[in-house]
Amino acid sequence: MEVEFPEIKQIDITQIPSEIGEVSDTYSTVLVDVEVIENEDKDQLGKLMLILDRESALKFADHLEKEVCANYRENSGQLNEIDESALKETGNILTGACLAAMTGWVDLQLKEGIPSIETDMLGATLDQILIDISRDVDEVLLFKTEFNFEENIDANFLFLFEPEGEKEVLEKIKV
Numbered sequence: 001m002e003v004e005f006p007e008i009k010q011i012d013i014t015q016i017p018s019e020i021g022e023v024s025d026t027y028s029t030v031l032v033d034v035e036v037i038e039n040e041d042k043d044q045l046g047k048l049m050l051i052l053d054r055e056s057a058l059k060f061a062d063h064l065e066k067e068v069c070a071n072y073r074e075n076s077g078q079l080n081e082i083d084e085s086a087l088k089e090t091g092n093i094l095t096g097a098c099l100a101a102m103t104g105w106v107d108l109q110l111k112e113g114i115p116s117i118e119t120d121m122l123g124a125t126l127d128q129i130l131i132d133i134s135r136d137v138d139e140v141l142l143f144k145t146e147f148n149f150e151e152n153i154d155a156n157f158l159f160l161f162e163p164e165g166e167k168e169v170l171e172k173i174k175v
Contacts, residue, residue, distance in 0.1 A: 007144040016126060019142055020051055020156050023123030028057035030091030033113035046161035050091040056153045061086050063149045079119055088115040094157060136163035
C-alpha cells in the first residue's frame with residue numbers, strides 16, 4: 001500500500017464541506033486530538049481527522065483485513081468492529097507520521113491522543129466538531145489523500161487547530 005498526498009492546502013473553515021463531499025452522505029471519520037508538550041505542560045493544539053466516504057471506508061477496511069486476517073470474510077456493507085479498528089489504527093498511523101513531519105517544521109513536541117471513529121452524515125459529524133472550533137479559528141489544513149492498493153481509495157485528512165495552535169503552526173509552515 002502507498003499513501004500519497006497529491007494536494008495540501010490551507011482553506012477557510014467554511015469550505016470544508018464543499019471540499020469533501022455532500023453533507024447528507026455517510027462518511028466515516030477518525031478523530032485524533034493533538035497536544036503540544038512544553039516542559040511538562042500539555043496544551044491542546046487541535047484535532048486531526050481522517051475522513052472517508054462510506055464506500056471508500058468499506059473498501060479500505062476490506063483491503064486491510066485481506067492483508068492481515070487469516071479468516072478474512074468480505075464485509076457485509078456495514079462497518080463492523082474489526083473494520084472500525086482497522087480504520088482507527090490507520091488514522092493513528094497517519095497522525096503519527098503527520099506529527100513527526102510537522103515537529104521538524106514547527107519546532108514543537110507534538111503528541112497524539114487515542115483515535116475515535118464515527119460513521120454518520122458528513123454534516124452531522126462536522127457540525128459537532130466545527131461548532132466549538134469555528135468561533136475562534138478561520139482556517140484549516142486539508143490534505144487530499146490517496147491510498148493505493150489494487151485500486152485508489154480517496155480520503156481527506158484535516159488538521160483543525162485550536163486558536164493558539166492556528167497562529168503558532170500556520171505561520172511557521174506557510175502552506
